[in-house]
Amino acid sequence: MTDAPLIDAHLHLWDIASGGYEWLTSAAGPLYATFTAEQAEAELAARAAVRGGTATRVYGLGSR
Incomplete structure (x- = not known):
């Protein structure tokens, strides 16, 4: 290991x-979305793109 x-x-x-998400209320500001x-x-x-790098693909869990 390193x-x-x-x-x-x-x-x-x-x-x-x-x-x-009982903890997630409108009091959470921008997180409440x-x-x-x-x-x-x-x-x-x-x-x-702004940093000149590459983005890793985000894999969703699909429809539930």
Whole structure:
């Protein structure tokens, strides 16, 4: 093993309409919104374009 730093590169996706997020209220400000895999992919791609890098594809869990 190496002493390379560990990067936790996960993200959270949620659908406000599906419920189950008691902690997520309008008091959370901009977090109080549905955030999908497609939105995450677009955000990552836009940021990579600005920095001259590449974006990793975000894989959603599909329809439930």
